[in-house]
Amino acid sequence: MVCSTYIHIxxxxxxxxxxxxxxxxxxxxxxxxxxxxxxxxxxxTYENEYQKTIYIGGGTPSSLSQExxxxxxxxxxxxxxxKNTEITFECNFDSITKEKLDLLKSKNVNRISFGLxxxxxxxxxxxxxxxxxxYVKSIINYCKKIGLTNINIDLMxxxxxxxxxxxxxxxxxxxxxxxxxxxxxxxxIHENTRFYIEKENRIDExxxxxxxxxxxxxxxxxxxxxYEISNFCKKGYESKHNNCYWKNEFYYGFGVGASSYLNNKRxxxxxxxxAYLNNEISKEIDEVTKKDKMIYELILGLRLKDGVSxxxxxxxxxISIYEAFKIDELINKKLIIIENNRVKVPFDKWYIxxxxxxxxxEVNYE
Ligand code: SF4
Numbered sequence: 612m613v614c615s616t617y618i619h620i621x622x623x624x625x626x627x628x629x630x631x632x633x634x635x636x637x638x639x640x641x642x643x644x645x646x647x648x649x650x651x652x653x654x655x656t657y658e659n660e661y662q663k664t665i666y667i668g669g670g671t672p673s674s675l676s677q678e679x680x681x682x683x684x685x686x687x688x689x690x691x692x693x694k695n696t697e698i699t700f701e702c703n704f705d706s707i708t709k710e711k712l713d714l715l716k717s718k719n720v721n722r723i724s725f726g727l728x729x730x731x732x733x734x735x736x737x738x739x740x741x742x743x744x745x746y747v748k749s750i751i752n753y754c755k756k757i758g759l760t761n762i763n764i765d766l767m768x769x770x771x772x773x774x775x776x777x778x779x780x781x782x783x784x785x786x787x788x789x790x791x792x793x794x795x796x797x798x799x800i801h802e803n804t805r806f807y808i809e810k811e812n813r814i815d816e817x818x819x820x821x822x823x824x825x826x827x828x829x830x831x832x833x834x835x836x837x838y839e840i841s842n843f844c845k846k847g848y849e850s851k852h853n854n855c856y857w858k859n860e861f862y863y864g865f866g867v868g869a870s871s872y873l874n875n876k877r878x879x880x881x882x883x884x885x886a887y888l889n890n891e892i893s894k895e896i897d898e899v900t901k902k903d904k905m906i907y908e909l910i911l912g913l914r915l916k917d918g919v920s921x922x923x924x925x926x927x928x929x930i931s932i933y934e935a936f937k938i939d940e941l942i943n944k945k946l947i948i949i950e951n952n953r954v955k956v957p958f959d960k961w962y963i964x965x966x967x968x969x970x971x972x973e974v975n976y977e
Pocket of ligand 1: 625671
């Protein structure tokens, strides 16, 4: 059963220096063509299953004009959904307006995710993003006023020459916004980005670790549950859509560069916008074996504070977790713990989660 859909809108008003997502500059001339290709892809693939979650991400979906958004929502109306469907829409403050928020609300969007990333003008200039903190406040207030209260803010940290003090100011500002969900990411320098080409550095590991711990401590103190390694929320505001990824469930991915996980296949659309516009989507297809599936269940589930249920794993795969994997070695090293019949990574090891997962894969993929 496929009950989640991701829709990729690749257009951005500006290109951030660190970004390796699939994106292009907003260009009015190609948006309509893109939306037509998107509609065609959805019609040819989607099998009318009820959707628990729909996530419109990018790129910057809010870069579309009012008219283009109406076309997009006419396409989304083809999906089988109801008032309980979580519909998330990603926005940037450089392109969202009160009028667009009214439209989103009228189209039953009930979760908004904003890329803020920094409150520091020097950093925002360096990463090529616009910053107007009073506009940020007025947009968040407006969301709340019209009942769009399920709001996420993305924060990025770890930029070269930043200090713990800078991070404290970012967090202070975000806490004042009183939003129920916060996602935080440490800067990574990816190939094919401006930062990579310019050989930009990031902060050192020690400071990065201090920042990770600081974020955890201050947000938990303010009643945000650190429910996933990069995500925090007030009670009841976990992202249902992302939870579908972490729980290793099937999902559709529509749009250029989007990935689907359907019928034991991971299918990734090519990142060529030209090919997509011409309806020549080349797809990379990877078969997922039962063993792969069980491995995914663990490596995705271990990102969650609650980890993976031993009982649910056995019910789903007809094999006990202990039989399926060699985990004793990791348990002996206290990299993984068993608590309340769940397999988890203890919080003091979250910072090294990636190396734990590599060790887990090395032990279990011979
Ligand atoms: S980070 Fe977001 S807004 Fe910036 S270029 Fe990438 S997709 Fe566009």
